[in-house]
Amino acid sequence: MLITDLIACPACDLLHRKRDIPVGTAAYCRRCSTSLYRGKKFSLDRPLALVLGGLIVFGIANVCPFLTLQMEGRMRETVLVSGVAALYQQGRMGLSALVLLMGIVCPFGQLAGLLYILLPLRLGLVPPHLARVCRWVRRIQPWAMIEIFLLGTLVTVVKLSETAGIVPGMALFAFMALLFIVPAATSGLHWESIWERIPCSIPPTMAAGQALASCRSCDLVCPKPGGVGAASARCPRCGAVLHNRKPASMARTCALVISAMILYIPANVLPVTVTTSLGQTQTDTILSGVIHFMISGSWHIALIILVASIMVPLAKLAVLIYLLISVRFKSTWRPADRTRLYHWTEVVGRWSMVDIFAVTVLVALVRMDFLASVEAGPGGIYFAAVVVITMLAAECFDPRLIWDAIEEHI
Numbered sequence: 001m002l003i004t005d006l007i008a009c010p011a012c013d014l015l016h017r018k019r020d021i022p023v024g025t026a027a028y029c030r031r032c033s034t035s036l037y038r039g040k041k042f043s044l045d046r047p048l049a050l051v052l053g054g055l056i057v058f059g060i061a062n063v064c065p066f067l068t069l070q071m072e073g074r075m076r077e078t079v080l081v082s083g084v085a086a087l088y089q090q091g092r093m094g095l096s097a098l099v100l101l102m103g104i105v106c107p108f109g110q111l112a113g114l115l116y117i118l119l120p121l122r123l124g125l126v127p128p129h130l131a132r133v134c135r136w137v138r139r140i141q142p143w144a145m146i147e148i149f150l151l152g153t154l155v156t157v158v159k160l161s162e163t164a165g166i167v168p169g170m171a172l173f174a175f176m177a178l179l180f181i182v183p184a185a186t187s188g189l190h191w192e193s194i195w196e197r198i199p200c201s202i203p204p205t206m207a208a209g210q211a212l213a214s215c216r217s218c219d220l221v222c223p224k225p226g227g228v229g230a231a232s233a234r235c236p237r238c239g240a241v242l243h244n245r246k247p248a249s250m251a252r253t254c255a256l257v258i259s260a261m262i263l264y265i266p267a268n269v270l271p272v273t274v275t276t277s278l279g280q281t282q283t284d285t286i287l288s289g290v291i292h293f294m295i296s297g298s299w300h301i302a303l304i305i306l307v308a309s310i311m312v313p314l315a316k317l318a319v320l321i322y323l324l325i326s327v328r329f330k331s332t333w334r335p336a337d338r339t340r341l342y343h344w345t346e347v348v349g350r351w352s353m354v355d356i357f358a359v360t361v362l363v364a365l366v367r368m369d370f371l372a373s374v375e376a377g378p379g380g381i382y383f384a385a386v387v388v389i390t391m392l393a394a395e396c397f398d399p400r401l402i403w404d405a406i407e408e409h410i
Helices: 045-063 082-089 093-122 130-143 146-160 170-187 191-195 249-269 286-295 299-328 335-365 378-396 400-408
Strands: 006-008 015-017 026-028 035-038 067-071 074-078 165-168 212-214 221-223 273-277 280-284 372-376
Touching (some): 006 212, 006 221, 045 093, 045 170, 067 146, 074 335, 082 335, 093 130, 093 378, 130 191, 130 335, 146 299, 249 286, 249 299, 273 335, 286 299, 299 378, 335 378
Antiparallel strands (some): 006 015, 026 035, 273 372
């Protein structure tokens, strides 16, 4: 059997033989039902056009007005980075850097990286360091949060619409366009065909008893130099370090989960925003914000914040704790369902950032001296830390550990 015909499931490590499948269909693992690859028509023109368009729209989103607040005859116009600057001026430098990274730097890095990959390939060239750029583009994808930034903007607009007028700017519509352009560009990529442009030398067939390793970056199944226990083996195609399992997965995940549990308490007890209006100061926690929207009749917004900012972090921590315990005691109960739970934590955890983005837009808009002003409270820092740490915990956990106990009982 040719090694290049093999693909390992990223969730349970089961080897499969790759086959050509029709365009628009997908191949799934026969053991845990995880998606392995999709049947796509290899084309560089459509993704390249979308990436170029996305970069133009991204430039418009950063130059033109984003939102304008009208209150008591006064106007406050903001651009996309106004919230980042406001947080920095208020001394929330960590929160400012995080919003800048997730809302602006990572989306731009994703588009710029795709342009670096696609344009030379379209011209028949292989750009230098192609493998490294491909790895980083795929790695930063979960941290680019355009859609969550827009949802946070919606929450802020609904909250301020009771007391002020909000005028959307050109940048807001450009940012909304990115919500469709970026997913369309990435979903149209055929990563396997791009990886095949990178030369690598591996034996075409595997020898009897040959130790194999699956690269977590480019999905290449290859012989592991030095055997199963080698610590310094690297993927011959993309250069990523090869491991049978993520190093210290249980210990690192456990440490991050405990840290998130500790930080979750001040994140919900301390105020997220401090509002000053006509000399009167009001502090709001995440829960009080939910209650405010419920009283004002905005049940849909209250439900969004309740689910994203309170229920999702708690559920994610509970799921990670359950997975850690089940792996620790080598449980063999319903491994496929536990794998699906893990995938759920990967997908939904990032949506908890909606509250942080809402605060960012709020502090940028409401800066009218004595009339009204909003500052970010200390609770926002702790809550952002909870979101980031739980995302890192899900990334550190290795779902293949769930299936190791199954194989030990066979």
